[in-house]
Amino acid sequence: MDIKEDKExxxxxxxxxxxDYIFSKEERPQNLDIPxxxxxxxxxxxxxxxxxxxxxxxxxVLTASQEFGLFQVINHGISEKTLNDAMSVVKExxxxxxxxxxxxxxxxKNWIYTNxxxxxxxxxxxxxENLKHSCHPLEKSIPLWPHKPTRYQEVIAAYVVEIQKLSSxxxxxxxxxxxxxxxxxxxKSEVQLLSTNFYPPCPxxxxxxxxxxHQDPSLxxxxxxxNSTGLQVLKDGEWINVGAIPNxxxxxxxxxxxxxxxxxxxxxxxxxxxxxxxxxxxxxxxVNPSPDSIIEPAKxxxxxxxxxxxxxxxxxxxxxxxxxxxxxxxxLQNAVHSES
Ligand SMILES: O=C(O)CCC(=O)C(=O)O
Ligand SMILES: [Fe+2]
Numbered sequence: 001m002d003i004k005e006d007k008e009x010x011x012x013x014x015x016x017x018x019x020d021y022i023f024s025k026e027e028r029p030q031n032l033d034i035p036x037x038x039x040x041x042x043x044x045x046x047x048x049x050x051x052x053x054x055x056x057x058x059x060x061v062l063t064a065s066q067e068f069g070l071f072q073v074i075n076h077g078i079s080e081k082t083l084n085d086a087m088s089v090v091k092e093x094x095x096x097x098x099x100x101x102x103x104x105x106x107x108x109k110n111w112i113y114t115n116x117x118x119x120x121x122x123x124x125x126x127x128x129e130n131l132k133h134s135c136h137p138l139e140k141s142i143p144l145w146p147h148k149p150t151r152y153q154e155v156i157a158a159y160v161v162e163i164q165k166l167s168s169x170x171x172x173x174x175x176x177x178x179x180x181x182x183x184x185x186x187x188k189s190e191v192q193l194l195s196t197n198f199y200p201p202c203p204x205x206x207x208x209x210x211x212x213x214h215q216d217p218s219l220x221x222x223x224x225x226x227n228s229t230g231l232q233v234l235k236d237g238e239w240i241n242v243g244a245i246p247n248x249x250x251x252x253x254x255x256x257x258x259x260x261x262x263x264x265x266x267x268x269x270x271x272x273x274x275x276x277x278x279x280x281x282x283x284x285x286x287v288n289p290s291p292d293s294i295i296e297p298a299k300x301x302x303x304x305x306x307x308x309x310x311x312x313x314x315x316x317x318x319x320x321x322x323x324x325x326x327x328x329x330x331x332l333q334n335a336v337h338s339e340s
Contacts, residue, residue, distance in 0.1 A: 008097055011116055012127070012200040021116070021125050022207045029232075029239070029273045030206050036229070037240040040068055042248070046075035048173065061170070062177035062265075069253045069268030070233055072245055073170070078162040080247055086159040087226050090281055092149040094129055094198035100148045101129075110134065110144035112328040120212055127208040127274045129198045132325065134332055135160050135285070136190040156194065160285065163222055164191050167287040170220060170251060178261055180298055189219055192288040193325060193332065198281050199230060202274035210272030210280065217324035218254030218286040225250060228280040234269040242270075256289055256318075259310040262297035286325075291316035291333065 022028065041064035048057030064071035093101065101113050111133035120126045134141050138160060146152050168186075175184045199210040210230060225231060231242040231250065242250060255267040272280070289295055296312035316333070323329045 010098075010200075012202065015203055017202065017204045017207050020123060021127055023124050023209055024122075027121075027212065028207050028209065032206055032273060034232075034239060034241050036243040037233075037235070038243070040064075040233075040240075040242060041071040042245065043071055043073050044075050045073050045077065045169070058173050058177045061173050065174065065177075065253050065257075065265040067266075068233065068235065069258075069266035070242070070250060070270070072242075072248045072250050073166075074245060074248045076166050076249060078166060078249075082159055082162055083224060083226075083247060085155045086224070086283060087281060089149055089152050089155040090131075090196045090198075090283060093131060093146060093152060093196070094281070096148060101131075110141075110332075111146055112326075112332060114326075118327060120209075126210060126212070127199060127202050127205075128210045128272070129200075130195060132193060132195045132328070132332060134192065135194050136192045138164075138191075159283070160191060160194065163285045166249070167191055167220060167222055167285070170222075171287070174220075174257070174265070178264065178298070179300065184298070185219065188290050188293045189287055190290055191285055193286040195284045195286065195325075196282065197272070197284070198279070199272060199274055200279055201277055203276065205274035205276055208274050210274050211270075213269045213271040215267040215269055216252050216254040216286065217256065217319060217322065218252075218288050219257045219260075220254055220287050221252040221284055222287065223250040223252065223282055223284045225280070225282045228278060228282070230272045230275060230278075230280045231282075232271055232273055234271075239271070254286070254288075256295050256315065259295050260298050260301075262301045262306060263309045264301065289315040291319070 041060055043057055043060050047053035111131060114130045116125045116128060133145050142153050142157050171185045172182045175182050202208050225244060227244045227246055229244050232239045233242060253265050253267050257265055258267040293315050294312050295315050297308050297310055302308045319329060325332055
C-alpha cells in the first residue's frame with residue numbers, strides 16, 4: 001500500500017476484513033453478482049408539473065409506493081450545483097483528520113459522528129462512517145451543525161431548503177393518490193433529520209455490510225446517492241440493486257406512511273452493500289411526522305372492507321422506544337429544543 005508518512009491510517013486501510021466486521025452467513029451479502037433492477041419506477045417530475053402528466057405521475061407514484069415502497073425522481077427542480085456542493089462538502093467532512101470529525105465531546109453535541117466503532121449487531125461493525133444531525137426548525141439548527149468544513153453549514157442549509165420543497169411536493173402527490181387532503185401533512189411533518197454516510201472500499205464486500213436491512217422510521221426518506229451503487233431492496237424475498245441515476249433522488253416509503261395509509265403503501269426493507277473499488281457517499285433526509293403527532297391509519301382509508309390494521313402511537317414515543325435513529329436518538333431529538 002502506498003501511504004504517505006503524514007497520512008493518518010484509518011480503520012479501512014486494511015488488506016483483509018477484520019473479524020469483527022464479518023456478518024453471519026444469513027446477514028452478509030455473499031453474492032454480489034446481482035443485476036440492477038430496471039423495474040424500479042423513475043418518475044419525471046417535470047412531466048408531473050404539466051396538466052397532461054399530472055394524474056399519470058400521481059398514479060405512477062402510488063403504484064411504485066404500493067409495489068416497491070421505493071421510486072426515483074428526476075427533473076425534480078433541485079439544481080445540479082446544489083447537489084454537487086452538498087456531496088462535495090460531505091466528502092470534505094469525511095476526509096478531514098479524525099480530531100475534526102469527532103469533535104471534543106462526541107455525545108454531548110448536536111451532531112453525532114460515528115466511526116465504524118459502534119457495534120451494529122451482535123458485536124459486528126458496519127463498514128461505514130456516519131454523520132447525523134437535526135434539521136428542524138432549520139434556522140435554529142444550522143448553527144449547531146459541524147463548523148468544519150467551514151462551508152458545511154451554508155451548503156447543507158441550501159440543500160435542506162430545497163429538500164423541504166421537494167418533499168412537500170412528493171407528499172402532496174402521495175396524498176392526492178391516496179384520496180387524502182393534499183395538505184394532510186402540512187402542519188404534521190418536517191424534514192427532521194439529515195444522515196450522511198461514507199462507505200469506503202472494502203477488501204471483501206461479500207462479508208460486510210454498509211447498513212443492515214431495515215425500514216425507515218419516517219414518512220418518506222429522500223436519498224441522494226450521487227453516482228454510486230450499493231443500495232439494495234428486498235423484493236419478493238430477493239435482494240435487488242437500485243440503479244444509480246445521475247442527479248436523481250431515491251424516495252423511500254417509511255413505516256409511518258405505511259401506517260397512515262393503513263398498509264396500502266409499503267415500507268420496503270433495504271440495506272447497503274460495500275464495494276471493493278468504489279467509495280459510496282449518500283445523504284439521507286428523513287421527512288418525519290412532528291414528534292407530538294399521533295400516527296394511525298387515516299380515518300378515510302378505514303372501512304368495512306379495509307379494517308384498521310395498525311395501532312395508534314405518538315411518534316416521539318415510537319422513536320424513543322425503538323431507538324429509531326440509532327443509539328443517540330434521544331440526543332438528536334432533543335438537540336434543538338434543549339438549546340431554546
Ligand atoms: O446510504 C444509503 O444509501 C442508505 C441510507 C439509509 O438507508 C438510511 O440512512 O436509512
Ligand atoms: Fe434507510
